Amino acid sequence: RKEVEQDPGPFNVPEGATVAFNCTYSNSASQSFFWYRQDCRKEPKLLMSVYSSGNEDGRFTAQLNRASQYISLLIRDSKLSDSATYLCVVFGGGSQGNLIFGKGTKLSVKP
Amino acid sequence: GAGVSQSPRYKVAKRGQDVALRCDPISGHVSLFWYQQALGQGPEFLTYFQNEAQLDKSGLPSDRFFAERPEGSVSTLKIQRTQQEDSAVYLCASSLVSGQPQHFGDGTRLSIL
Numbered sequence: 342r343k344e345v346e347q348d349p350g351p352f353n354v355p356e357g358a359t360v361a362f363n364c365t366y367s368n369s370a371s372q373s374f375f376w377y378r379q380d381c382r383k384e385p386k387l388l389m390s391v392y393s394s395g396n397e398d399g400r401f402t403a404q405l406n407r408a409s410q411y412i413s414l415l416i417r418d419s420k421l422s423d424s425a426t427y428l429c430v431v432f433g434g435g436s437q438g439n440l441i442f443g444k445g446t447k448l449s450v451k452p
Numbered sequence: 453g454a455g456v457s458q459s460p461r462y463k464v465a466k467r468g469q470d471v472a473l474r475c476d477p478i479s480g481h482v483s484l485f486w487y488q489q490a491l492g493q494g495p496e497f498l499t500y501f502q503n504e505a506q507l508d509k510s511g512l513p514s515d516r517f518f519a520e521r522p523e524g525s526v527s528t529l530k531i532q533r534t535q536q537e538d539s540a541v542y543l544c545a546s547s548l549v550s551g552q553p554q555h556f557g558d559g560t561r562l563s564i565l
Contacts, residue, residue: 345494373551384543384556385495428494432551439485439508440545440554442494 344368347429347443355451358419362446364412364429373432374405376414378425379445385428388414419450454478456557458544464563465534473529473560475544483550486519486529487543489559495543501527502550534564 347364354360366374374391389396391403391412402415412429429443457476465471477484483502487495488511497511503524512519516534521527531538541561545554 375553384558386556387553390553439497439500439511441497442487444492444494 343443344441345429345431345443347446349444349446351447351449353449353451354419356419356421358450359415359417360419360448361416362414362427362429362448364414364443366410366412366429366431366441368431368433368441369407369410371410371431371433374403374412375430375432375440376401376403376412377428377430377442379428380425385442388427416448419448421450421452424448424450456544456546456555458542458557458560460560461558462561462563464565466565467534467536469534470530470532471534471562473531473542473544473562475527475529475546475557477525477527477544477546478555479525481546481548481555482524483547483552483554484521484527485545485547485554486527487545488513489541489543491540498529498542500550531562534562536564538562539564 376388377385378388379385391405395404400417404413426445428445431441459474486498489495499509499519501521516532518530541559543559545556547554
């Protein structure tokens with residue numbers, strides 16, 4: 342089982358739609374969680390951190406369920422510029438310093 | 453600098469040649485990471501430095517891969533006797549300390565012919 346699993350998509354949605362991405366992780370000791378966004382042929386960029394209480398940043402809402410080892414990202418009122426690959430990222434913690442990335446979920450927002 | 457800087461942006465080498473990829477992290481960032489990203493995949497961890505100490509190199513695929521950060525700032529990833537399967541984008545990231553969000557450079561796109 343992969344450490345971080347995501348539905349690869351693609352998700353094709355019209356402008357203005359609400360879309361949700363899910364992610365599961367296998368290491369129950371994981372400490373920090375993030376969503377990154379990656380545009381085609383560009384580097385990953387931090388979209389938002391994910392907190393246990395859930396957090397919102399404008400049209401984006403992230404939630405974490407530690408019991409189910411599940412992370413979600415909700416995008417409301419999607420824009421054309423939201424088209425990208427969304428990477429679910431987990432920090433292992435302990436002696437490991439690195440982030441563990443999912444393969445990403447591709448989103449395409451159409452006019 | 454303002455962000456993580458990597459060079460070169462693109463590198464083409466013949467199979468068997470050695471290559472060196474450079475990463476200049478954000479000033480003051482203690483942690484530095486190298487990742488390899490194949491087409492259609494998420495970044496895969498290669499190695500991690502805290503200052504000049506290489507704390508984890510478990511992701512390096514073979515002993516042909518070597519990384520260093522001798523003065524705790526700039527890092528170099530070296531690949532010896534390159535193979536076609538080494539073709540990928542090599543991403544460098546830095547963070548203030550371990551566990552904090554990482555900031556990525558533009559990457560080096562390596563093609564082995």
